[in-house]
Amino acid sequence: xxxxxxxxxxxxxxxxxxxxxxxxxxxxxxxxxxxxxxxxxxxxxxxxxxxxxxxxxxxxxxxxxxxxxxxxxxxxxxxxxxxxxxxxxxxxxxxxxxxxxxxxxxxxxxxxxxxxxxxxxxxxxxxxxxxxxxxxxxxxxxxxxxxxxxxxxxxxxxxxxxxxxxxxxxxxxxxxxxxxxxxxxxxxxxxxxxxxxxxxxxxxxxxxxxxxxxxxxxxxxxxxxxxxxxxxxxxxxxxxxxxxxxxxxxxxxxxxxxxxxxxxxxxxxxxxxxxxxxxxxxxxxxxxx
Numbered sequence: 645x646x647x648x649x650x651x652x653x654x655x656x657x658x659x660x661x662x663x664x665x666x667x668x669x670x671x672x673x674x675x676x677x678x679x680x681x682x683x684x685x686x687x688x689x690x691x692x693x694x695x696x697x698x699x700x701x702x703x704x705x706x707x708x709x710x711x712x713x714x715x716x717x718x719x720x721x722x723x724x725x726x727x728x729x730x731x732x733x734x735x736x737x738x739x740x741x742x743x744x745x746x747x748x749x750x751x752x753x754x755x756x757x758x759x760x761x762x763x764x765x766x767x768x769x770x771x772x773x774x775x776x777x778x779x780x781x782x783x784x785x786x787x788x789x790x791x792x793x794x795x796x797x798x799x800x801x802x803x804x805x806x807x808x809x810x811x812x813x814x815x816x817x818x819x820x821x822x823x824x825x826x827x828x829x830x831x832x833x834x835x836x837x838x839x840x841x842x843x844x845x846x847x848x849x850x851x852x853x854x855x856x857x858x859x860x861x862x863x864x865x866x867x868x869x870x871x872x873x874x875x876x877x878x879x880x881x882x883x884x885x886x887x888x889x890x891x892x893x894x895x896x897x898x899x900x901x902x903x904x905x906x907x908x909x910x911x912x913x914x915x916x917x918x919x920x921x922x923x924x925x926x927x928x929x930x931x932x933x
Contacts, residue, residue: 861892
């Protein structure tokens with residue numbers, strides 16, 4: 645029985661962070677300040693607290709200064725807009741990240757639209773989405789960018805490959821499809837209403853699973869030699885009540901794939917590493933005029 649290559653997201657992310665750290669030091673010497681990421685957290689969502697803590701730790705390792713702005717869950721929307729306006733106007737802040745989800749009384753779309761596109765290190769602002777769709781320079785959403793960097797370690801070139809994207813979210817599915825198109829892949833985007841999904845997936849050289857549905861993608865959906873990028877991450881009850889983390893793919897059924905990303909340890913580490921890379925890119929763009 646063959647065993648697929650495991651794409652080591654932790655190692656690849658660590659290498660990217662090391663490159664960012666070196667370039668951040670060069671930036672500091674050139675401009676006399678560190679690339680800076682402002683993180684805004686509204687409320688006390690436990691998962692968001694963990695994500696923010698991880699981002700702050702990784703910023704420190706990569707030589708990027710981070711500032712945290714913690715607001716009460718009861719913060720009025722107007723107060724959040726005022727803070728974002730101040731961060732937009734602060735020349736020492738290069739990236740702004742508003743941690744989602746937001747409290748129900750705050751319109752997340754309006755908040756993301758309020759961030760200066762040049763400081764939108766999540767890549768969610770309509771201006772950056774538009775630039776991505778036209779193939780022009782943009783701050784690209786972190787998880788899709790991480791997926792592409794992982795693919796580049798196992799497939800060269802990507803040009804001409806058939807990629808099936810499972811999931812059409814604005815955060816992963818749509819932007820990763822655009823990035824694949826830019827690299828001249830043939831791209832099929834599938835979603836909850838897609839008919840005959842297993843058969844579509846079986847024709848793919850690359851499967852990117854980003855549906856948020858644990859173990860949706862079975863081994864017989866994957867043709868021999870395909871590459872599988874599993875973006876999903878779901879906590880499911882385990883033996884004795886202990887939760888386990890699983891992806892969108894049935895990992896134990898992928899022995900015939902050429903390469904797969906593990907969950908955890910695949911795409912997840914790349915998301916934070918790409919956030920740091922985007923912060924450095926934003927800093928360079930802002931200071932190069």
